Amino acid sequence: MPNPIDVTFDEFQMYVAQALETLPADIKKMMTNIAVTVAEYPTDAQKRSVGLRPGYELYGLYQGVPLTQRTSYYGMVAPDRITIFMYPMVTHYPTPEGIRRQVQKTVLHEIGHHFGMTEQQLRDLGY
Numbered sequence: 001m002p003n004p005i006d007v008t009f010d011e012f013q014m015y016v017a018q019a020l021e022t023l024p025a026d027i028k029k030m031m032t033n034i035a036v037t038v039a040e041y042p043t044d045a046q047k048r049s050v051g052l053r054p055g056y057e058l059y060g061l062y063q064g065v066p067l068t069q070r071t072s073y074y075g076m077v078a079p080d081r082i083t084i085f086m087y088p089m090v091t092h093y094p095t096p097e098g099i100r101r102q103v104q105k106t107v108l109h110e111i112g113h114h115f116g117m118t119e120q121q122l123r124d125l126g127y
Contacts, residue, residue, distance in 0.1 A: 005094060012086045013038050015100050019107040027111070034064065034080040034114055036107070042085050057088035060106040068116030082110040 064080020109127040
């Protein structure tokens, strides 16, 4: 496994912010009651929540109620959360550009979950 490149947490957060800024306005409008955060690593509980097998990495995680499952009773709940994990990406992508591309792909993947897409649907689309 290559050594992680020297990317600071602030720089990585900027990559995530840039990925969000590139979203079409219509998509941004539809993203309701959701917070996007950055963490250095996923917790063991987060890994277990998605059934992550040994040897695999978790780049991002969506936690919440997808838009397709919200009913008229949905309200007064904590925001859904997308967490993007820094070090699994920095460890596996040897250049800032490679990290930026993977951040973009991961952000889109997790937003897809927010819109109700399954893991298989996202894989079929290349995310």
